[in-house]
Amino acid sequence: MAAPPPGSGEPYVVPALGACGSYRARVRIPVADVAGRTLAELSQVPPLFVDRSLRAQRRAEPVPAEERAALFARAAELFATGEPDGWTVQRYQHHVSRVGGLPIAEVRASTAAVARRLTAVADSAGRARPVGTLEAADTGAALRTPGPGLAEGRAVWARRGELFAVHAAGNHPGTHTYWPEALALGYRVAVRPSSRDPFTPFRLISALRAAGLPDALATLLPTAHEHAETLLRGADLAMVYGGEEVARRYGGDAGVLIQGPGRSKILVTADCDWREHLDVIAGSVADHAGTGCVNATAVFVEGDAAALCEALAERLAALPSLPPEDDKAVLPVQPAASARAVAAHLERTARNARPWLGADTVVDELGDGSAVLRPAVHQVEDPGDPALRTELPFPCVWVAPWTRDAGLAPLRESLVLTALTRDSALAARLLDEPSIANLYIGPYPTHLIAPGLPHDGFLGEFLMRSKSTRISNM
Amino acid sequence: MPSADLGILDLPHGARPDPDEFIRAAMRWHFDPQTGSPFWLELAPGLGFDPLSDVKTLADLSLFPDVAGRMRDVRIRDLIPQGYGSRPPIAGVFESGGTTGGPKRVVVLEDWFERLLAWSDANLDAHGFGCGTDWLGLVPTGPHFVGEFFRRSAARRGGLAFAVDLDPRWVKKLIASGRGADAGGYAEHLIAQAVDVLRTQQIGVLAVTPPLMERLAADEELAVLIDERVGGIRWGGTQMDPDSRAMYRAEVFPNVALCGNYGSTMMLGVAGERPGLGEQDPCVFEPLAPWVTFSVVDPQTRLPVAYGERGRVVVSHVSRSFLLPNSLERDLATRIRPHEDFPGGDWVADIAPVAVFEDERVIEGVY
Incomplete structure (x- = not known):
């Protein structure tokens, strides 16, 4: 697939992971390490590819809620120990470290964190659910056999959209622990990787696919900077990492969740x-x-x-x-x-x-x-x-x-x-x-992370809403 | 009008004059005080070389200064060779997009347009485009050459030409001033007009720019309609990236013949995609040499890059009707060795705009 056989002399090409499979683009940019040596090439897909891929994602059905937890656990295992991207985890970590300049120990800790968070993703996504709502995962069952809940009328925790786009960050692989929550909530997700770390989302999405996630549910769409808007336009909701400028550009857009300056x-x-x-x-x-x-x-x-x-x-x-x-x-x-x-x-x-x-x-x-x-x-x-x-x-x-x-x-x-x-x-x-x-x-570092402590609010606050639902037993 | 010994300039379509002999004849025409244009005759003494004795080969065109920028302010009538007499057969005055600075203007005479059309016609045949079908144009109109080229191409092949008004300068202005949404609105306005024609008329050929082609493809129902009804799409005006081109051929419009044109105002025409290129081949464009010739150079040294390497495109137009040698275009291309049967400059492939690197200044933040 992506990786040429070791020693073949060909560059490692990070493909796009489109809704209909992996795609090595003809147009690629070099991904260089901190010393300027090219370690890999990153595919750059055109707007036509992005557009068609998003359209196919829209047609796809989410994985049934009851199957998600097991799928994420398998993917977490593959991410942490397998070779879903054609690389051993050591090789993956080495490349993230050399390209992003992040200490290897930090990358290793982050690999474990991504896997841990992915295993628990259904639980962490659910923590955002207002207590007054019925869980989305229960809705299907509730509809099949309308019990007292929906028959009397309940708020149901429902998606605000179907397709979620992420303009990913490249500063730290740990940023990829958040967006999988969208998958857990039934969204289809499209990730535009940063050229500073395309490896982490590639490995993560490859692991999800190897664990059984259909291609159309999570895609990796590397594009040139000038085409990044295509991804936002084509999705229902988006999350964008960036500084002051990004915050200004999308500040007025209710469909865009900005991960701006931390300060x-x-x-x-x-x-x-x-x-x-x-x-x-x-x-x-x-x-x-x-x-x-x-x-x-x-x-x-x-x-x-x-x-x-x-x-x-x-x-x-x-x-x-x-x-x-x-x-x-x-x-x-x-x-x-x-x-x-x-x-x-x-x-x-x-x-x-x-x-x-x-x-x-x-x-x-x-x-x-x-x-x-x-x-x-x-x-x-x-x-x-x-x-x-x-x-x-x-x-x-x-x-x-x-x-x-x-x-x-x-x-x-x-x-x-x-x-x-x-x-x-x-x-x-x-x-x-x-x-x-x-x-x-108290004496807690600013980077304190613990289950139940959202990074910047729960992603679910942005992705979901409470939908009044009442179903009669006609 | 044309003097007999310069007949090499007017060989019929299909003939391939010796490029060097052709250039020498053109120099005699353009720098003869009786036949040359006021513009070139005035420049001649200050050139620092004698075009008649020093320009002996196609390669010697590189002696000329790049005067493309003069096309912004020159009196357009001064560009017409006096040898055409007092009533020269004018096809039109055409202007560049005006991306940088004011628009550049050229004047096109009928004999050149006719030659270009005959050649382009053969190129369309080679790509499997049908005759006698009607055309729809989603290309720059108004002062832009491509709009007139579209109309005449349709007429020459027995088709009616349905057009949509397209002002590229307005789009560029909107984008430059950060009004991307308005530019999108304008594009939708164009597409809506095209859809009406596509739905009500039997369109066999679509002439379109790549950005608008992308918008047509984004409407799945429309894309299917085009794939079923339209026999050929001629695209041009801006570059098309190789991945989009492959996807159009394989997935979006598998039943449509696609043919790219690489054109510019300074070329007074277009170069056509080589027919029969394979799936993995780059999109190679062949000019109508020796009338229009390319070289691919290192922009710093202006020396040709090696075959297969990337460089900036230099265009020369040398016909009886017009002389504009050695203009450096904005485009990057791969230099391709032409087939030995088609001598006269380089072929070019994978046209792309000169990369604009993102500002090196430090942007605060951690992402």
Whole structure:
């Protein structure tokens, strides 16, 4: 299928996985590792292909609800241990690591997380269901033998559409743990992979297919940037990963769920000693290589910000610079040219900030054309400083003093806020604040993940609605 | 009018003049003060070479400066060779799309149009297009050559020409100003008109641009109607990617003969898809050489790339009626070695626009 025999010298081509099968496109782009070596080629399908594939998906019937759990469990097993994409899991992980520059240990942990989440996907998808509704999985059975529920009238948890498109992210394979929930809810799903990590969705969809998911239920449609809109137009609902620009472009579209900037933050009030929680703070900044939207980009401290900066800088400076495939690697790696561009951007942004680990120490070249992005720590005087909103794909944190006068304003627009505080009145106000998506009070890292804790709301809130249904026994 | 010794410029359709001999004759015509155009006669002293003695071969056309940009402001009558007399047989004045800067204008004379049509006719025969059937055109109209080419092609093959107004500049303007939805609305407006013709008339040939072909194919019922009724689709105006082309041939319009045209205003015509290409072959275009010739070059050095390599297309038009050598087009193509029976420049394949790389500036964010 996709993989040529080892040693054949032919490039590994990631095909499109269309509704009618796998397709190696004539037009392909190289997928290069951080040192610029081409490791694979990614098919680029034209709008005609996308359009026809989506149309075929629309005609397909979802897998019966009662068969889904077993199918997902088989797929999870294949993803974690099989060769659904023609690669062993080690080879898959190596390529994700070399191309995305993500530490191999992080990729391995992510493989396990994807498999674990996939096994439990039906359960996690169901957690979004309002208590006042009948479960969609039950609806079919309920319709076959209308019992007291529907005969008296009930809200049924029903899909808002049939076809869900995902413009996937390439920063971290863990982002692919979310969209399978749409499959669990009976959606047909079309994924446009990022050229920075086409391997994970290819492996995942291949695993789902090998586990028995019909081709038309989940597709991989790699397209050129300029054709990405075709996918959104053809689907009922979509999820799009991106920065500020993407958020602006689709902000007004109720059919598009934006996974925008995270701007996750930490607040330490005077009644807590940050020294006891340095692990949590440093971990929030730099764990998972600091590449996620759940990594903290700003720390607000009621007290001595300089002392916190000093301690944080010392802690982060100790992280080693290693190639991503090294077992001990913990920092992200990029092509040296992009790393330098990131550092130059940081330097401009940090003009008015006090560097504890400044832009000049960010780029650490590995000698093969790639460079480690080393942590940056900057201190600003004003909790309203716009630099605090700067989110970059490596451990890069801004520290500012916080006062009661500054209030909630600097803490708004956060995917995650970890508040190290004993002030229950403040905690209540933070809980009420609508622009803070997730709130952890206490020594929890911003990247805390646990069953039942949705990443940014439950996907089901976006994909489903409560439909009033009453069926008479005519 | 044409002087006897330059008859090589007017050989009948099907004849293949020696390219170098042909070029020398054309130089004598275009740089003779009695027959050349005011535009070229005025440029001649400043060229830095003598076209009559220095331009001996097809390859020597590369001596000429690229004057395509002058077609934006030149007085169009100054482009007509004086040898045609005071009442030259004009087929029309045509303009480029005007993607970058103002539109470029060329003037097409009847003898050239006739030659082009005769050649294109043979190309359509070779692709299995029928005669005597009616045509529907979804191609740029107004000042654009392709609209007139469509009408005359239909008429020449005994068909009636049903047309839809299409203004490509408006579409480009909408897209450039971020009004993509309005551009989509305009496309739907065009498709609706085409659907009416397709449903009520017996259309045997469809002339269409690839983006509109995509929209026709997106309507499954319509695609089936086209596949059943239409014998041939001639596409052109913009490039078609090789995967779409393969899908049209195999899945969408398996019963329709497809024939691509690669044209540009600066060529005063089109190059036609080679008939009989296999499923895995690239889409090779052959010009009407030596009147229209291609080279595929490295845009920096302007030297030809190797056969099979990608480069920018350079077009030369050399006919009795018009001279526009050595214009660098926006398009990228693979350089193809022409069949030995058809000498005269390169063939080209897999036309694509010059890639615009995404901005290298850092965009904040983690995705």
